[in-house]
Amino acid sequence: MSGVVDYDALETTSTGTRLARATAIIIGTIARLAALLGLIEVKASQQASRSELLAARLSTAIAERLSTSSFLFTFGNIAAQEALAIGIGGTTRVLDALQAGDTSGVAEALGSADAAASERLAAIAAQMSAVPGAGGPLDAHTAQVLAVDLASIEAMATDQRRLVDDSALWNTRSSRAVLGLTLLALAGVLIGLAAVFGEGRPGRIALIMAGSATGLAALAGAAALI
Amino acid sequence: MDDRASSDVLALDRPVQAGRAGRRDGAVVMLLSAAAILAAIIATRAAFLSADASDAWNLALREEIRRSAATVEDVRFVYTVEGPIAFRVAAAEVRRAEFQLAADATSGAPRDAALTEASIQAGVADALRPSSDVALDPSYALPDGGYDLLARLVANRARFADLLAIDPEPDQAAGDAASRQAVLMVVAGIAAGIALLCGALVRAFGPWRRSLLMTGSIAVATGAVVALAVEFLA
Numbered sequence: 001m002s003g004v005v006d007y008d009a010l011e012t013t014s015t016g017t018r019l020a021r022a023t024a025i026i027i028g029t030i031a032r033l034a035a036l037l038g039l040i041e042v043k044a045s046q047q048a049s050r051s052e053l054l055a056a057r058l059s060t061a062i063a064e065r066l067s068t069s070s071f072l073f074t075f076g077n078i079a080a081q082e083a084l085a086i087g088i089g090g091t092t093r094v095l096d097a098l099q100a101g102d103t104s105g106v107a108e109a110l111g112s113a114d115a116a117a118s119e120r121l122a123a124i125a126a127q128m129s130a131v132p133g134a135g136g137p138l139d140a141h142t143a144q145v146l147a148v149d150l151a152s153i154e155a156m157a158t159d160q161r162r163l164v165d166d167s168a169l170w171n172t173r174s175s176r177a178v179l180g181l182t183l184l185a186l187a188g189v190l191i192g193l194a195a196v197f198g199e200g201r202p203g204r205i206a207l208i209m210a211g212s213a214t215g216l217a218a219l220a221g222a223a224a225l226i
Numbered sequence: 227m228d229d230r231a232s233s234d235v236l237a238l239d240r241p242v243q244a245g246r247a248g249r250r251d252g253a254v255v256m257l258l259s260a261a262a263i264l265a266a267i268i269a270t271r272a273a274f275l276s277a278d279a280s281d282a283w284n285l286a287l288r289e290e291i292r293r294s295a296a297t298v299e300d301v302r303f304v305y306t307v308e309g310p311i312a313f314r315v316a317a318a319e320v321r322r323a324e325f326q327l328a329a330d331a332t333s334g335a336p337r338d339a340a341l342t343e344a345s346i347q348a349g350v351a352d353a354l355r356p357s358s359d360v361a362l363d364p365s366y367a368l369p370d371g372g373y374d375l376l377a378r379l380v381a382n383r384a385r386f387a388d389l390l391a392i393d394p395e396p397d398q399a400a401g402d403a404a405s406r407q408a409v410l411m412v413v414a415g416i417a418a419g420i421a422l423l424c425g426a427l428v429r430a431f432g433p434w435r436r437s438l439l440m441t442g443s444i445a446v447a448t449g450a451v452v453a454l455a456v457e458f459l460a
Contacts, residue, residue, distance in 0.1 A: 024430035028423030035265075035419030039412045042272060046279060046405045053283040057290045057394065064294035068301040075305040075375075079313045086321065109336035110343055113328040117321045124316055124372035128309065137380045139390055142297050 019199055019207065026191055026210050030184050033217055037184065040224045041177035048170035055163035062156050065148040072146055076129025083121035090114025173224045180220030187213035254428045257442045261421035264449050268415040271457065275408035282401030289394035296389040304379045312360040316372040318351035323371075410456040417449025 090111040097107030132143040190210035197203035325344035329337045355361045366373045383390050424442030428435050 021430040024426045024428075028426040031422035031426065032416075032419045035412075035416045038269070038415065039409070042276060042412045043409050046276060046408065049280055050283055050401070050405065053287050054398075057287050057398075060287075060290050060294045064298055067298045071301050071305040075309045075313075078310065082313070082317060086317070105332065105334075105336040106339040109328045109332050109340050110325070113324040113340060113343070114321070116327075117317075117324040120320050120324070120371060121317055123370065124320065124368070125313065127368060127370070128313060128316075128372050128375050129305075130376065132376050136376070138376055139380075139383060141293065142301070142379070142383060145297055146301065 017199065019194070019203060022207055022211070023191060023194060026187065026207070026214055029214050030187055030191070030217075033214065033221060034181065034184050037177045037180040037217065037221050037224070040221060041174055041181065044170045044174035044177055044224065048167050048174055051163045051167035051170060055160050055167060058156055058160040058163065062153060062160065065145050065153060065156075068142075068145050069148050072129055072131065076125060079125035079129060080122055083118050083125050086114050086121060087118025090118065173226075176220050176224035180217040180224065183213045183217035183220060187211075187217065253439055254425055257421060257428075257439060257446065258425040260446045261418045261425060261442065261449075264446055264453070265415055265418035265422070268411055268418060268449070268453050271453070272408045272411040272415070275404050275411060279401045279405035279408060282397045282404060286394040286397035286401060289392050289397060292389070293392040293394065296386065296392070300379060300382050304375055304382060308358065308360050308378060309375050311354060311358040312366075312373040312375070315351050315354045315358055315361040318347045318354065320371050322347035322351060407456055407460045410460055411453060414449050414452035414456055417445045417452065420445040421449070 090113065093107045093114070094111035097104075097111075131147050132138045133147070134140070134143060136143060138146075187210045190206045190213060194203045194206035194210060197206055322344045325340045325347060329340035329344060332340065360366050360373045360375070360378050366375075366378055368374055421442040424438040424445065428438045428442075431438065
């Protein structure tokens with residue numbers, strides 16, 4: 001019946017075939033999912049990078065505090081030991097003289113001088129190894145680093161471990177988002193193939209596979225949010 | 227109307243229909259093109275902003291390492307190189323003074339022995355002092371003996387003002403700001419995704435064509451406005 005208006009065909013053209021509708025829906029879904037997965041990927045990779053670098057900064061800061069405070073405390077301890085050793089030497093000198101029956105008074109004079117020197121040197125050692133207070137002439141950072149205590153080091157180490165864990169978690173999310181974007185790219189290729197094959201069986205199979213890949217991409221995106 | 231006549235009528239209508247279809251397709255093409263261009267611009271800008279954020283964070287880490295190395299070296303030098311020599315000078319000076327006091331308080335053999343010890347300690351102090359910049363500088367001397375190592379540390383640190391001025395926090399904050407801007411920029415890209423969705427649906431869902439085109443156009447415009455706001459205000 002050539003030449004007669006085919007109303008079925010006109011209806012199909014105006015509203016679109018099922019294949020065309022499915023194709024349009026999948027393409028649109030791919031575009032929306034790509035935007036969302038892109039957002040997740042950018043956010044996750046940024047957070048992973050930030051956490052990783054902050055953890056590295058904290059590691060550096062912990063090492064800095066341990067090193068500097070150990071220099072200060074080691075100096076203070078050795079100086080105090082030297083002061084104590086002088087005092088012990090003086091006392092030993094007096095005791096030895098008493099045991100030997102030395103009544104010249106030499107040992108007592110020298111021993112007393114050493115004992116007095118020991119006391120003064122202990123005070124000097126404490127003053128020379130004093131932990132700087134806030135607001136002094138020393139710059140704030142160095143003063144803070146030298147004044148560190150074990151509790152704050154432990155707190156920093158806890159933060160550092162948390163940041164490393166955060167980085168790993170965000171990296172996993174980023175990988176899942178990338179997996180989703182890869183599946184979307186595959187879905188895009190399959191949609192193109194479906195358009196080339198048209199209404200036939202190969203076209204429908206390509207379309208179903210494209211829809212499946214899009215669904216898997218959506219699952220990967222959902223997993224990236226966990 | 228016979229078959230030939232109806233065929234002629236359809237043939238006459240064909241250019242008109244083709245023209246309408248062309249205009250309809252043109253609107254869809256324009257919407258899809260605008261959405262694609264917007265998405266490309268947003269993605270490019272977001273990539274640049276992400277790179278800026280990473281650069282700033284890496285710079286903050288490098289600054290942290292530089293500051294840490296400078297601080298550790300300055301503290302190490304004062305408390306493991308200069309400090310011990312200064313303390314030995316101080317110890318010899320204190321012992322000399324105490325032996326001198328003992329000599330002054332006694333007489334005979336104890337006085338002679340104390341004076342000898344005081345002389346020995348004075349010799350030790352004189353021998354060590356030239357090796358110590360801290361002990362040679364009277365400005366570091368403490369009133370009760372010993373030397374002010376914190377003042378020495380302050381002076382040593384002040385010699386390298388550029389190292390003292392290192393502060394990684396501004397770079398960290400700049401990285402955070404760029405990262406936040408990148409994420410917001412990608413959020414603006416979601417509007418481009420909505421526009422692409424609408425454009426894709428137009429041909430398959432003819433009756434909703436006008437609504438879809440309108441929604442898509444609004445999405446593109448919204449995305450562009452949000453992207454501009456993120457670029458210039460965020």
